[in-house]
Amino acid sequence: AQKVTQAQTEISVVEKEDVTLDCVYETRDTTYYLFWYKQPPSGELVFLIRRNSFDEQNEISGRYSWNFQKSTSSFNFTITASQVVDSAVYFCALSEANTGANSKLTFGKGITLSVRP
Amino acid sequence: EADIYQTPRYLVIGTGKKITLECSQTMGHDKMYWYQQDPGMELHLIHYSYGVNSTEKGDLSSESTVSRIRTEHFPLTLESARPSHTSQYLCASSERRTSTDTQYFGPGTRLTVL
Numbered sequence: 001a002q003k004v005t006q007a008q009t010e011i012s013v014v015e016k017e018d019v020t021l022d023c024v025y026e027t028r029d030t031t032y033y034l035f036w037y038k039q040p041p042s043g044e045l046v047f048l049i050r051r052n053s054f055d056e057q058n059e060i061s062g063r064y065s066w067n068f069q070k071s072t073s074s075f076n077f078t079i080t081a082s083q084v085v086d087s088a089v090y091f092c093a094l095s096e097a098n099t100g101a102n103s104k105l106t107f108g109k110g111i112t113l114s115v116r117p
Numbered sequence: 118e119a120d121i122y123q124t125p126r127y128l129v130i131g132t133g134k135k136i137t138l139e140c141s142q143t144m145g146h147d148k149m150y151w152y153q154q155d156p157g158m159e160l161h162l163i164h165y166s167y168g169v170n171s172t173e174k175g176d177l178s179s180e181s182t183v184s185r186i187r188t189e190h191f192p193l194t195l196e197s198a199r200p201s202h203t204s205q206y207l208c209a210s211s212e213r214r215t216s217t218d219t220q221y222f223g224p225g226t227r228l229t230v231l
Contacts, residue, residue, distance in 0.1 A: 045160075
């Protein structure tokens with residue numbers, strides 16, 4: 001069975017600090033997809049990134065970067081120069097592709113990030 | 118960018134009332150989902166659908182029911198609301214043709230049952 005662990009529950013930083021959100025996953029499949037979602041106080045989940053298991057290249061998008069390491073089953077998310085608008089709950093999720101088109105997402109419990117001015 | 122809508126955004130209702138939470142998407146996605154999320158808590162899948170006339174129960178048992186008569190519409194119904202149903206309900210959709218399962222979420226409905 002697949003599992004996603006986000007060991008950090010709450011993180012508080014001061015604006016402009018860098019912060020890394022950890023995500024560790026478990027799966028028996030060789031083909032899978034990893035996701036990060038952001039949930040601001042307004043409540044909706046915003047899709048940030050999808051990464052497949054065959055692509056271990058790190059990705060950067062503005063102040064956001066993701067470090068995917070299959071050797072440690074981790075898919076960590078770093079926010080550089082954090083801003084107050086980054087305050088949200090961040091969810092990591094996993095989908096096993098080998099179950100075909102009927103695959104489902106497994107979410108971690110989320111990390112609450114607070115960025116103080 | 119996803120086009121998925123939920124109404125109402127907020128609902129306060131008394132015990133015993135029947136309610137329907139609406140979810141619609143304009144992306145032509147085959148797969149749709151309902152999640153329940155208590156404040157500050159993880160998401161729990163309660164219902165999903167692979168397409169028209171397909172509905173399945175999720176990982177968390179729920180007293181709610183769903184229907185999928187049209188591709189774009191996936192309403193959730195509670196026949197008799199109770200205070201234990203107070204929660205946020207999030208609807209999502211994704212394409213069935215691929216297995217990547219990027220789910221796009223609606224804004225959610227915050228339900229309070231008094």
